[in-house]
Every structure is written in structure tokens, then in C-alpha cells.
Amino acid sequence: MDRSRRLALKTGARAGVLAWLVAAGVLPVSAASVFSIHGVDAVMEALGAAGARESDAIEIVAAEIVENGAMVSVEVISRLAGTRQMALLVDQNPTTLAAVFALPDGTLPRLQTRIKMAQTSHVIAVIEADGGFSLARREIKIVQGGCG
Amino acid sequence: MSDPVRIRATVAEGVTQVRLMAAHPMETGRRRLAEGALVAAHYITDLTVLHEARVVLQARFGPSVSRDPYLVFSFAGGAPGETVSVSWRDNRGDSRSDTVTIR
Numbered sequence: 491m492d493r494s495r496r497l498a499l500k501t502g503a504r505a506g507v508l509a510w511l512v513a514a515g516v517l518p519v520s521a522a523s524v525f526s527i528h529g530v531d532a533v534m535e536a537l538g539a540a541g542a543r544e545s546d547a548i549e550i551v552a553a554e555i556v557e558n559g560a561m562v563s564v565e566v567i568s569r570l571a572g573t574r575q576m577a578l579l580v581d582q583n584p585t586t587l588a589a590v591f592a593l594p595d596g597t598l599p600r601l602q603t604r605i606k607m608a609q610t611s612h613v614i615a616v617i618e619a620d621g622g623f624s625l626a627r628r629e630i631k632i633v634q635g636g637c638g
Numbered sequence: 639m640s641d642p643v644r645i646r647a648t649v650a651e652g653v654t655q656v657r658l659m660a661a662h663p664m665e666t667g668r669r670r671l672a673e674g675a676l677v678a679a680h681y682i683t684d685l686t687v688l689h690e691a692r693v694v695l696q697a698r699f700g701p702s703v704s705r706d707p708y709l710v711f712s713f714a715g716g717a718p719g720e721t722v723s724v725s726w727r728d729n730r731g732d733s734r735s736d737t738v739t740i741r
Binding site: 525560561562565580583584585587588589590591592593594596597598600601602603604605606607636637 | 653664666668692693694695696697698699700701702703704705707708709710711712713714715
């Protein structure tokens with residue numbers, strides 16, 4: 491297989507996945523670009539979540555102080571009706587957006603994962619639910635950064 | 639070929655909990671070796687979880703997700719013997735898909 495054909499196939503497959511994700515409502519914009527955007531406000535805008543209000547119906551469960559920023563356990567719990575999307579942002583990371591999750595009907599609005607944190611910063615959970623976008627933020631102190 | 643995704647799916651009171659860990663270096667592209675060379679970015683970009691043929695979770699990752707991505711979540715339904723599958727694709731175009739049965 492020559493290289494250009496290979497590249498075309500690869501690009502095609504990737505574009506297909508992206509188109510599908512956008513259609514499924516996982517991402518309102520091109521996915522590759524939203525992960526390369528720097529800064530909370532810019533990422534929120536790209537997610538279509540500009541102007542999201544803080545909500546105490548969203549809970550971020552995490553330790554206050556974490557020794558190793560390479561593995562920070564974070565759980566997001568949403569009590570907002572119709573929660574269908576969760577995004578996790580870290581305001582001081584080189585890559586602001588850590589992950590975006592689409593939760594189809596029937597999937598509980600509660601999810602735990604592990605992220606890297608370069609330094610002490612705020613983790614922000616952005617939730618899309620029936621009432622639009624809302625967010626919660628929580629500071630996590632990092633003893634040794636883990637984005638190297 | 640990368641190692642299998644470790645998946646555990648257990649059902650209780652009509653809710654299936656999925657715990658998974660995908661073996662992957664999740665290199666950000668910013669880490670330097672002792673001699674100063676940059677390690678190329680290598681991370682999972684897409685991860686999908688199916689219950690039988692139905693999507694129950696769709697994730698997009700950037701390089702800020704930790705090495706060996708770990709997820710815990712639950713969905714309504716599921717019965718012992720039914721399948722849960724996890725598929726991922728990374729920024730190099732590599733992919734992997736693994737299936738377990740619900741216990």
C-alpha cells in the first residue's frame with residue numbers, strides 16, 4: 491500500500507469517527523481542535539458551554555492534596571436531570587481539556603477516572619443536561635506535578 | 639499489539655457497574671528522557687463501551703488522562719452472561735477491542 495493511500499485511509503477513518511461523534515452530540519466542534527485549545531474560557535466556548543453557571547447539583551469527589559500529579563483520581567457526580575455529557579478540565583495543565591464523556595440514556599450520571607495534573611489547580615466538571623450547561627470546580631493541591 | 643483492556647462488569651439490583659483499565663502509555667509529547675530527547679505523543683483519543691450492541695459510554699481523551707486509563711461507571715440493565723465490550727483507538731491509529739461477560 492503506498493503512503494498517500496494509507497494516509498488517505500487513515501484520515502478518512504478518523505474523519506468518519508469524528509463526524510459520528512459530532513452527530514452523536516459528543517462534540518460540538520472538531521475533536522482534535524478542542525483538545526489543542528488552551529485556557530478554560532476558550533475550551534468552554536468550543537464545547538458550546540460558554541456562560542455555564544456553577545451548580546451545586548454537580549459534585550467532584552477527589553482528595554484535597556495529592557502526592558503524585560501523574561495519577562489523580564476524580565469522580566464526577568451529577569444530579570442534573572438529563573445529564574448527557576461530562577467534560578473534565580484542568581485549568582493549569584498544558585492541555586486544558588482532559589476528557590469528554592457522552593452518556594447515553596440509561597447510563598448513570600456518575601463517573602470516576604484518573605487524570606494528570608501539572609501543578610495545584612482547579613478541576614472543572616462541565617455537564618450538559620436538560621437545562622443546558624452547568625459546571626462545578628474543585629481545587630486539588632499537587633505535591634509533585636505529573637505532566638512530564 | 640497492546641495488552642488487553644482489563645474489564646470487570648457486575649450487575650446488582652438492575653444496574654451494571656463497569657470498571658476498566660486500558661493498558662496504554664498515554665505519552666503527552668512533553669516528557670523528556672534523561673538524555674533530553676522528547677518522547678513522542680502517544681495517547682488514546684477515543685474509547686467506546688458497548689453493552690451487547692448498544693453504546694453505554696463514549697469517551698474522548700486528550701493527553702491529560704493518566705497512563706493506563708481507568709474508568710468506573712454504571713448503566714441501567716444488564717444481566718449475567720451478557721457482554722460488555724471496550725474499544726479504543728489512539729493518536730497513531732492503533733486500536734484494541736476486548737469483551738467480557740457480565741457477572
